[in-house]
Amino acid sequence: MMVLPSHNSFHHCCQILLALLLFSLQILTHIEAYGLKVEVLPGFEGPLPFQLETGYVGLGETDDDMQVFYYFVKSENNPKKDPLMLWLTGGPGCSSFSGLVSQIGPFEFENKEYDGSVPSLVSRPQSWTKLCNIIFVDLPLGTGFSYAKNLTAHRSDWKLVHHAHQFLRKWLIDHPEFLSNEFYFGGDSYSGIPVPAIVQEISNGNEKGLQPFINLQGYLLGNPVTTNRxxxxxxxxxxxxxxxxxxxxxxxxxxxxxxxxxxxxxxxxxxxxxxxxxxxxxxxxxxxxxxxxxxxxxxxxxxxxxxxxxxxxxxxxxxxxxxxxxxxFYLTTKWANDKRVRKALHIREGTIRKWTRCYRTDFEFEIFGSVEFHASLSKKGYRSLIYSGDHDLAVPFMSTQAWIRTLNYSIVDDWRPWFVNGQVGGYTRTYSNQMTFATVKGSGHTATLYTPEQCFPMFTKWISKLPL
Structure with a gap:
């Protein structure tokens, strides 16, 4: 006698088949649309001692409409458990490759005269990827290797906010293994304007039930433009x-x-x-x-x-x-325009003719201050680190202190020095809204560029939820 499957077992079989079909489709689309491993980089001797992936995330309705390029470096410690951070370089319109190679990534240019060959890359001992997974994203569109059919229509503060938010959710769909990792947003300089707005939009999206859910914990900003004053x-x-x-x-x-x-x-x-x-x-x-x-x-x-x-x-x-x-920066431009480099990074041919470190043309300034976003995020309980190189004239630390004071939060840990190897690394103060302010002694604008040996331990303590 033939035994027919029960309704429950039949339903279970259908679920398995559907899951296999979705998995197959994901593999097919992954080959076409998403990240690819980079194991060797021109200028860097031998195989890379860290995991680098590059790729595009499409935001438009058609393939060539809006393509956002990114570099992703896995944590060199424990990628499954370490935090995930998205890094946005300022400008607006400076490629996040600047953040990767000049500030917090695992390699940097060897400071020697350009001789016409591919500029040499060496390891950076103070890379933030020692304890954090970092996505370096080229936004707004037109920045770095990101491209779009109609660039002018996509270059403004609010477009940058929406695109960064869309990018992150799409990236996480393709990288579900990072969905449970604590997520932070980082940036510096002009990023002080869009980043708080992006974090606000991510938070609002989570509250509305947008998928996938982002495990948002907070944000950090260096020498941030905040008031435009x-x-x-x-x-x-x-x-x-x-x-x-x-x-x-x-x-x-x-x-x-x-x-x-x-x-x-x-x-x-x-x-x-x-x-x-x-x-x-x-x-x-x-x-x-x-x-x-x-x-x-x-x-x-x-x-x-x-x-x-x-x-x-x-x-x-x-x-x-x-x-x-x-x-x-000069070496960066020479490196990124080398054909061998573009091939190694999996850059789509014919999309970007000449790579420029900063592309600011046609950008529309729409957000004239981000203090309101900081205030809102503070009320929601997100952690934040605001740090300032104290020899920066472009965005003086006193400007940053002034807008932080307007938030009117009580001081939990008052002004004191923080130390690196027994020496004063800067000064810090912590507020009741989980905001930490820190100066970086002897450092300039984009402090990580000038004093990585101080900024790395500062970041390590903060991301580990320890006092500076």
Missing amino acids: EDNDQIQYAHGMGLISDELYASLQKNCKGEYIDVDSRNEVCLRDLQSFDECLSRIDQYHILDPYCKDDSPLWRRSLTRELKESLSSHLTAPGLSCRTYG
Whole structure:
């Protein structure tokens, strides 16, 4: 007698078949659309001692509509349990490869003169991937190796926010093994504007039941642009650091009445004082006031009186001196435009003709301050680390302290030094809203670029939920 399967066992068989079908489809689409391993990189000797994946995540309705490029480095400790972080470099429009190679990734350029061959890469001992899985993403579209049919339509603050959120959920669908890992969002400089808004959108999406659920824990920001009024604090900072005289400082305060950005064109005495200020600082590196002055390629704006953006946004790439930190940016451009490098990174041919470190054209500024997002995220209980290199003139630490004070949270652990190998690494203060503020002693804008030996232990303690 033939025994027919019960309704339950039949249903179970159907579930297994459906799961196998979905798994097969995932394999097929994975080959076509998602990340590929990179085992060897031109310029790096031997096989990579860490796991690197590169790939694209499509956000549009068609394959070539909106393609976001990313670099993913697995934690060198315990990828299954260590936190996952998405890193967004500032600009806006600077490739996250800058964060990977110049700041917190597992390799960096050897600082030697370019000879026409592929620039050499060496291991970075203070890589944050020693204890964290990190996705470095090229956003907004048009940045790095990310591309779109109609770039202009996709380049604004809010588009950047929505695209980063969409990217992350799609990336996690393709990497379900990281769904349970604690997730953090990181960035620096201009990222101080979009990142809090992105974190807010991720949180709201979780609350609405969007899938997959993101195990969001918090965020960290270095020398972050936050109010778009940071230039106003440059005067006080420059005076405190002995870059302008007491007399000029007093005159600026009197004649400009604390407003140094939107100056009335009829206020000639204020404009004259600002011109004197600019002359005093014309040969100072605004990103690290102790560094030698070098012409840089960064798109971060300068005050718009005598030092115009056109100074630093020349379309011709010239080599800075080897002693300039910007020499690394020059090597980056040479490296990323090498055919062998593009092949190794699995870059789609014909998508990006010339890679530029920072692409700022046609970007629409829509978010004019991110304090409200910080306040909202604090109420929801997310952890945050805000750190500032204390020799940064572009976004002075006092600007950052000022907006943190407006959040009006009580102090849990008051101002004190934090240490690296028995030496003061900077100063820190912790607030009741789980926000930690830290200065990084002797460091500049994008502190991780200047002092990785201090920033690595700072990050290690914070991500491990230990006091600095």
